[in-house]
Amino acid sequence: MTPRPGSDRHTEIHRRLAAALAELVPDDPGIPPHPYLRRHLAQHAAQGRVLDDAHVPPSLLPWETSSGLGRLLAGGNDPSDRQQWLRAWAKLEPFSRGLTPLSRLTSLHLAHHAATARHQPLSTPAPGDAVLAGSPVTPLWSDCASPDNVWAVTEAAVTSLATVQAGRRARAQPLLVTGDDHGVVRILRPDGSAAAPPIAVHDGAIEHLVTLHEGLLATGATDGTVSVLDALRGRTIGPVLRRPGTWVSSLTLYRPRDRGQVLLAAWSDGYLAAFNTAAFQQIDIPLPRLERAAAMVRGTSRPDGSGLLLYAQHDTVSSFDGRTAVMRSRHPAAVRALVALTPAGHYAVGDGHGTLSVHDVTVPGRAIVSSTVATSEGAVTALALVEAEDRQVLVSAGADGTVCLWRTEPLEPLEPLAPLGESIQAHSAPVTALSAFTERPGARLITAGADRTVRNWPLDGATFQHGRAAWTPVTASALSPGPPHRLAVTEGSRTLAWDIGTGEKHPVIDDEQVTALAWVRRRDHVLLAAARSDNSIALFDASAAGDSAPVATLHGHYSPALALVAVEGPGPSSRLASASADGSVRLWDLDTSEPVAIRKDHKFSVRCLATRSTGAGSLLASGGSDGNLRIWETADLTQYGRTIRCGQNIVNDVAFAPGRGAAGLRLVTAGQNGTLKFWEPDSAAEALREFDPGDGELNAVTAFPVQGQRVAFATAGSTSIHLWDPAAGRHLLQIVTGYRVHALRTAPQQPGEPSTVLLATGEAGTMIFRIHHDRL
Template identity: 85%
Template sequence: MNPRPDGDRHAEIHRRLAEALAELVPDDPGIPPHPYLRRHLAQHAAQGRVLDDAHVPPSLLPWETSSGLGRLLAGGTNPSDRQQWLQAWAKLEPFSRGLTPLSRLTSLHLAHHAATARHQPLPPSPPADPVLAGSPVTPLWSDCASPDNVWAVTEAAVTSLTTVNAGRRARVQPLLVTGDDHGVIRILRHDGSAAAPPIAVHDGAIEHLVTLHEGLLATGATDGTVSVLDALRGRTIVPVLKRPGTWVSSLTLHHPQGRAPVLLAAWSDGHAAAFNTAAFQPIDLPLPRIEKAAAILRGTTLRDGSGLLLYAQHDTVSSFDGRTAVMRSRHPAAVRALLALPTYGHYAVGDADGTLSVHDATSHGQPCVARTDAASEGAVTALALVEFDGRQALASAGADGTVRLWRPDTLEALGQSIQAHSAPVTALSSFTERPGARLITAGADRTVRNWPLAGATFEHGRAAWTPVTASALSPGPSHRLAVTEGSGTLAWNIDTGVKHPVIDDEPVTALAWVRLRDRVLLAAARSDNSIAVFDACAPRGSAPVATLRGHYSPALALVAIEGPGASSRLASASADGSVRLWNLDTEEALAIRKDHKFSVRCLASKRAEGGVLLASGGSDGNLRIWEAADLAQHGRTIRCGQHIVNDVAFAPGRGPAGPQLVTAGQSGTLRFWEPDTGPEAVYEFDPGDGELNAVTAFPVHGHRVAFAAAGSTSIHVWDPVADRHLLQIVTGYRVNALRTAPQRPGESSTVLLATGEAGTMIFRIHHDRL
C-alpha cells in the first residue's frame, strides 16, 4: 500500500485535533470556552479540511477571537454546505472587535435568522435551541441582507488605497495602506488586522497615496501638504511641500525620457511641482502651464520608451512631451478619474456623468478607442488596473456604490456589476494572494471590502440594494408591517408571511398606521407633497380613503395621535419646515406651526397628564415640544448642539419634573433631556458609530428605561441612568428607522422594528436578558 502524501497526513492530524477540541466546547454560549479553543479551533478545522458548523460549534462563535474566520472560509478548498453559522459569523467578524460575548451572540442570532428564514414567519412553538438560550432577542421577521466581503471597518471614511511590498527586508505578503478623511494612515495585513499603529499624517483627508520604493509612500491631502512616510516602519519621513489654502489635486510617479522616476504633484490653485524620489527635493523639470484650477496628472509611456505626461482639467485631457502641450480629448462632463493603460500611449477617463472611455494619446485622427455610458449611474470615482482570471482588466467604481470590470482595449464588460458599497466608492486597489487576486474597495460607508477577482464574483453580479425609505409596524397582537422600497409600498402580515401591495410606482417618504372609525389604515407621505390614507387590505389600485394636502414639500415623519377623542388625528413634519395636525375625518389641518427654520425630520408623541405631547426636531438642530391638541408650544425651545437632529423619542413613564426625551444627532451622540428643569442635556452617549440616524425607547427592569439608537453599522442599546452600553447589535449597514410596537404595562419584552439600507428586521427584546 502506498503511504499517504504528506499533505493528507497533515490534514488528518488537524482533523482529529478539531474533532477532539470541538468536544470540549460548552453547549451553553454563556460559558467561556478555553482560550486555546477560541483562538485556534477554526484554524485546526480549516487545515483538516473540516471547517463546518459541526467542527466549529456555534456556541464557540460569540467567543471566537482569531479574527481570521472569514479569511479561512474564503481560502477553503473544500467548501461545505454545513457552514450556515460560520458564514453568518464571518460576515459580522470585521465589526466584532470590542463587542461583548452577549452582543456577539445577539448579532449572530439575528444574522443567522436573516440568512436562513427570509420572509418566513416565526413558528407558533419554535424548537428550543441550547445555543440560543441566552440570546436576549427572538427574531420575528427578516428581509435583511447580510454584510458582504467586509474586510475592515474604519472610524472615518477611507479616501485612498494602495499596496506596499516589503521588498528585501522581509518575506511577507504586501501590505494594504489606507488613508482616511481624518488624515490618518493605517497599514493592514491581508486578514484586515493592523500591521502598525495608526499614523496621523495630515490635517485633512488623504486623497492620494503613491507607492515609491523599499516601503516608502507619498501622500497628498486636502490640507495642501505632500508628505513621505515609511510604511514598513510606521513612521513619517518628511513633509515634502505645503501650500496653505490649497488642496493636493493629484500625486503620481512619472518617468521622463532620460531621467530617473520623479514624483509629480498638483494643487487646486493650478501649481505643479516635481521632486526626486531619493531626497524628495524639488527638481527643475519642464511642466505644462495649466489653469489656476485643480488638475489630475498621470504619466504614460510611448512605444519608443519616451515618457508622456497626461493632465486633465475640467472636461479635457491634454498631453505634454516636455516641450509642447496638445489637447487630446474632450469629455461630456468633468473628468473625475484618469489612468494610464498598458498599451503604449493609451489612457482611460471616467467623468462626472458616469461615462468611461479609452483614448490613444498618439493618434491625431481618432483618439477615442472605446466608450461606454454604463460605467456608473453617478460619477466615475476611481479607476484601477487589476488581474482578472489571469488577464489584465480595468476596474471602474462609481458614486452609486458599484464596481465593474472591463477589457482595457475595447471596454467590453467582463461579467456584471457588483454593488460593492451602500455609499460612493472612494478608492480601489488589488493584491495577489492564494488562491488568487483580490480587489479591494473602499467606500463612504466606512468599510473596506475584499472581492475575489474571479469569474464567479462577477458572473452574475450583485443586484443594487433598494433601501427601505419608509416603514411602520401596526399595534399588536397581530403585527402588520408596511415598507416602502424604491417606488413600491407593501403591507406584510408577519404572522402568516402574506404580502399585499398598497402603492405602486409612487415614492413614499413616511408611513404610519392610524385609526379611523374603528379601522386601522395606512397613512403614506407621497412625492406630490400630499398624505394619502389607504385601506391596506383593499384591492390593488384602490383609491385612498382620505387625502391631506397643504405641505409644500414631502412629509418626512408621520405620527398617529392616539387617545380618547383623538384617535383620528395625524401629525406630520415636512421638509418645508412645518409641523401640521390633521383631522382625518374632515381631511383638514387643525393647526400649523412653522417655527423650525429648515426641514423637520422627526416626530414623537406621548400621552401625558391632560393630553398628548408631540416633539419635533430637524435640520436647524432644535427640539420643540407641542401640545398635540392645538400645537401650542410646551416649554422652551432646546438647542441640542448635535448639528442636525435626526430623530427624537420620549422616555416611557413620566419623570419627576415632567417629560423626558432623547435626541439622535448628526454628531454621533444621543442626548437625554428633561426640558422642564433646564436647557442642558442630563446625559450623553457616544457609541463611536458615526452619525446616529434613529432612536426609540422602551421600559426595562421595572421603572428603568433603555434607548435603542441606530448608527452606521449597529443598533446600540443604552441605559442613561446607569450610563451603560447594554447591547450592540451588528447590522453591517446603516439603519435609518427604529420603532417599537405598543406594549402593555408590565410586559417583559419589546418588539422592535429596524429598517434601512439593507432591508427590514423585526425582533423581540427580552428585558430580563439585558
C-alpha cells in the first residue's frame, strides 16, 4: 500500500491495521468477533484517520468494548455520512454497560433506523435491515430522536457536580465528581469512565459539592452532614459537622475580613458555621444572623477586593461585609439559584418563576440587568459561571430541562440580558446541576438532570449558536387494528393521523391539548377517540383529511381522561372505556354517546385501562394513583373479584396476559416504584412474580403471546424497553431508547403469528417495530 500524501508512518501503520482487522470481523453480528477486535479496532481506525463504517463494520458494534467510541468520534473530522452506524452506536454507548450482545444489536438496529429513515413508509425498504439480519426486530416506522450528548447514565439522579484536577502535572486530566440522591459520590474521567469505585458518603441526597485544594472536596447533603473527601485517592476524609433533623442548604468558600479563605456551610434552620480548610475545624468569625429558614450563601468580593458574603432567604438577597448586613435585592419568587459574577460586586439570581436577573452590590435594591428566561417553563434550577472562548459566560438551567448561555460583559444598567445563541433542550427532566471542563482543546459544559443522565455540551461550537432541533414530546398515541395500520399521535397541541404504509399524514386536531387516544369501531367506521383538555371525549373520522369537526362528543368527566380503550360491544359498534383524573371509570355507548355505567371506586386519578375478551363478554382492568388494581365486567361495570392492592405506590399501567376465557385470568402492573408485578386475581393474594429491571419508574406495560403458550411482557423505564418472560423469570431483551417511553401498545394479532408489532411513544417521539419471537 502506497502511503497517502501528507500522512506520517504512524498513521499509515494504523490505517493498514484497521483495514486488515476489518476483514476479520464476521458478517453475521450474532457471531462474536475476536476480543482484540472488540477492544482495539476502533482505536486503530481513529489513529489511522479512517474511523468510519467501512473500517469498523456495523456487525462489530454490538460487541465493541473500547468504551470510548464517542470520544474517538469527537476527536476526528470524518464526514458523518461515512459514520452513520458509528454515530448511532456512540449515542447508545453510555447506556450499554451490562447489556447482552443481543440487546446491543437490537438497540443499534432501531437507533440507526431512527437516524436514517424518519417517516419512511413501509413501502420503502429500511436501510440496515440486511446488514443486521440477525436482529430480533424489524423497524417499521419512526419519528424518534436518538439520545444526544449523553456522557454518563446513573442509577440515581445526580444532584451535584464539581471538577477537580487529577494531580499537579501540567497535562493532568481533570476529573468530574458527581453526587447523587442516594448519597453516593462517583469520580469520572473526561471520557465518562470511572476513575474510582463509587463512594457512599451520606445517608441523603448530596446537593452541594465544593472543590477545595489538592483534590479535596466538601460535600453537603440532606442528612444534615458536611463531609470532606479526597477525589484523587477515591476515599472519604470524614464528616466535619452533623446536625440531625436538618439539611445542608448551602456550601461556599468565603474570605472574611482579615482572614484566609474558609469553608462556610448553611443549614435548613438558618444556622451558619465556618471551618478552616486545613484541619476543617469550626472557627469563630463574624457572621450574619439569619431567619430560621434555609439559606443560600455565596462568597464573593467588593470592587475594592474586600471579602463579601451574599446570602439568600425566601425572595431576598442580602450581603454581609463582616460588620453590616444589607438587603440588596428582592425577587418575584423564592430564590432558587445564586452565583457570584465578574466583575467583582456582581451577582446573578434565578427564581421560582423562571426570572433571571443580574445585580451590583454598589447599587442596592436595583437590578442593573434583568431578563426572563423565555424558554424556561418554571423555576431556574441552577446557575454557573464558566469560561468559554476566553470569556466568562453565565449558564442558566430550568425545570423544563433547558439550558441557556448569557453574556456577562459588558453589563449596561437596565439593558436586557443578552443570550449567547439559542437555548437547548438539554434534558427531558429538570436540570439538577451544572459544571464545566475548561481545559483545551474545547471547553465543555456538563449538565445533570433528573432523567438520570449526565450530558456533555461543547461551549465553543455550534450547539448553542444555532440551537438544536426541538423534539416535541408525544403525549398520546394509538395504533389502529390492521394491517394496514394507522397511527395517531399528539405532539404538543396538535394531533396527526399517519398512514405508516404510505407515509401520508393529515391533521386531526389543531391547537388542542389531548391526553389520551384510542381507535374505536362505530357501525361501519373506524373512528379516533380523543380525550380533550375541556374534559370531553371527541370522536373523529381520521380518514377525512381537512375535516377536523368531531362526529360525536361525549360529556361527563370532571377532569380530562387519562386513558381510553375500545371494549367489545354487543352490536355493530364497540364501546369506549375511559379513566379520568376525577377518579372515575366510565363505559360509553358510541351509538347514543351516553354512558352505560360509571364507577367511582378509585380514590384518586385513574391512570390506566386494559381490556380482554373472555368469550362470554369482556373484562376491563383499571389502576391508578391509589395503588389499587380493579377488574370490571364490561356489561355494567360490576366489579369482578377482589380489589388488588399492588404495593407499587402508583400503578402507571396495566395489561392482561393473553389467554382464552376467564379461567386462568392473569394481569401485569407497572409501578412507580420501578417494579413489574404479575397477578392471578382468582387465586393469589400476592403477586405471582415480580420483575425489577433497575431502570427507574416503570411507565408502561403490554403483553403478547410468544411461541405457543409462552407470554412475554414489554415494559418501559427511564432509558429502555425491557422484555420479560414471567414463566421463566427471565429478562429476554433490553432495547435502549435513551428517553422515557410513556406508552407501549401491541397491534392485534392472530393466534400462532410468529411476530408482534409494538408501538412505543414518549418524550423523544414514536417508533413502531416488529418483534420476531424465534429470535428472542
